[in-house]
Amino acid sequence: MNRYLIPLAVFALVVVVFAIGIAEAPRKDLVPSPLIGKEVPNFSLPSLTDPTQEVSSKQLLGHWYLFNVWGTWCVSCRMEHPELLQIARSGAVPIIGLDWKDSRAEALAFLKKEGDPYQRIAVDRKGNEAIRWGVYGAPETFVVNPEGIIVYKYIGPITPQAWVQNILPHLPAAQTASAGS
Amino acid sequence: MRARLSARVLLPVLLLLAPAALAIAPTRMPTPQLEARYERLIHGFRCMQCQDESLADSPVSLAADMRRQIRHMLIAGDSDQQIRHFFVSRYGYFILFKPPFVARTAWLWLAPGVLLIIGAISAIMVIRRRTVLVKSDEEEPVEDTVRGKRS
Numbered sequence: 001m002n003r004y005l006i007p008l009a010v011f012a013l014v015v016v017v018f019a020i021g022i023a024e025a026p027r028k029d030l031v032p033s034p035l036i037g038k039e040v041p042n043f044s045l046p047s048l049t050d051p052t053q054e055v056s057s058k059q060l061l062g063h064w065y066l067f068n069v070w071g072t073w074c075v076s077c078r079m080e081h082p083e084l085l086q087i088a089r090s091g092a093v094p095i096i097g098l099d100w101k102d103s104r105a106e107a108l109a110f111l112k113k114e115g116d117p118y119q120r121i122a123v124d125r126k127g128n129e130a131i132r133w134g135v136y137g138a139p140e141t142f143v144v145n146p147e148g149i150i151v152y153k154y155i156g157p158i159t160p161q162a163w164v165q166n167i168l169p170h171l172p173a174a175q176t177a178s179a180g181s
Numbered sequence: 182m183r184a185r186l187s188a189r190v191l192l193p194v195l196l197l198l199a200p201a202a203l204a205i206a207p208t209r210m211p212t213p214q215l216e217a218r219y220e221r222l223i224h225g226f227r228c229m230q231c232q233d234e235s236l237a238d239s240p241v242s243l244a245a246d247m248r249r250q251i252r253h254m255l256i257a258g259d260s261d262q263q264i265r266h267f268f269v270s271r272y273g274y275f276i277l278f279k280p281p282f283v284a285r286t287a288w289l290w291l292a293p294g295v296l297l298i299i300g301a302i303s304a305i306m307v308i309r310r311r312t313v314l315v316k317s318d319e320e321e322p323v324e325d326t327v328r329g330k331r332s
Contacts, residue, residue, distance in 0.1 A: 031229065033271075033273070034270060035271060101242065127242070127243070127246035128246070130243075131243075132271065133271065134272045134273075136230055136243060137243075
């Protein structure tokens with residue numbers, strides 16, 4: 001009896017280790033952001049629509065917003081665009097864009113053609129700002145509260161399902177109600 | 182004579198420089214010290230897009246942006262520690278190829294040692310038992326000793 005006990009215990013241990021490993025790393029491409037629970041990086045960037053104006057982290061304090069990193073070169077961003085327009089129409093939460101490593105002319109043409117869901121768009125021509133946000137692929141969307149704290153980060157295109165299941169629960173109830181109606 | 186000498190000197194030099202042409206990021210830092218630190222740093226960070234490549238080896242544009250960030254920070258006088266902290270605080274420990282020893286990663290570093298000790302103890306136990314078996318071999322059948330109390 002005893003001689004089956006040790007291999008059995010070793011096997012059980014291996015099962016536990018693998019179970020933790022599989023549960024902890026459901027998807028290798030989704031790296032959790034250490035910025036969640038922290039203040040947004042301070043930024044002050046030119047606006048896409050009017051380069052003489054700036055979009056800054058200070059202006060955005062005081063209300064909830066989504067910070068959406070996108071670019072016209074990014075196929076997944078085009079995929080989520082209708083959903084962003086839908087969110088903007090619902091008035092659930094303002095969307096601030098970060099136009100990442102993009103051409104201004106192409107970005108403006110794209111928004112003119114497809115519609116503009118953004119309340120404001122900051123421009124990150126060289127990609128320095130995206131690094132400060134820990135961005136590693138577009139689209140990425142941060143949920144920011146009125147104190148300027150990042151409460152959630154969604155990686156990948158926002159689908160209607162992702163909006164309801166992943167993002168909406170992180171917004172306050174009042175916002176949820178207005179979006180649900 | 183002179184032509185031969187220059188060929189003798191030039192050829193090894195050119196051969197030594199050849200790999201530089203293949204480098205993804207042939208950059209010039211102001212001093213050799215900074216260049217060495219830059220090289221070490223870009224080999225220690227993971228490219229977040231390709232994940233199994235370092236910043237030094239990755240051709241994607243995000244890696245180029247990160248290398249530029251490291252370059253700027255080095256020239257601005259930041260320490261290696263500060264640069265590592267900059268990236269870890271934004272991307273997490275995942276960006277480091279060599280994870281640091283902290284509470285969350287302790288098991289990662291300690292597990293091999295613990296497993297080694299478990300292995301050593303089991304090995305000693307097995308060897309001892311075998312030694313006992315061999316000694317008692319002459320007195321009674323092996324099977325009885327192994328199975329224990331049969332009689």
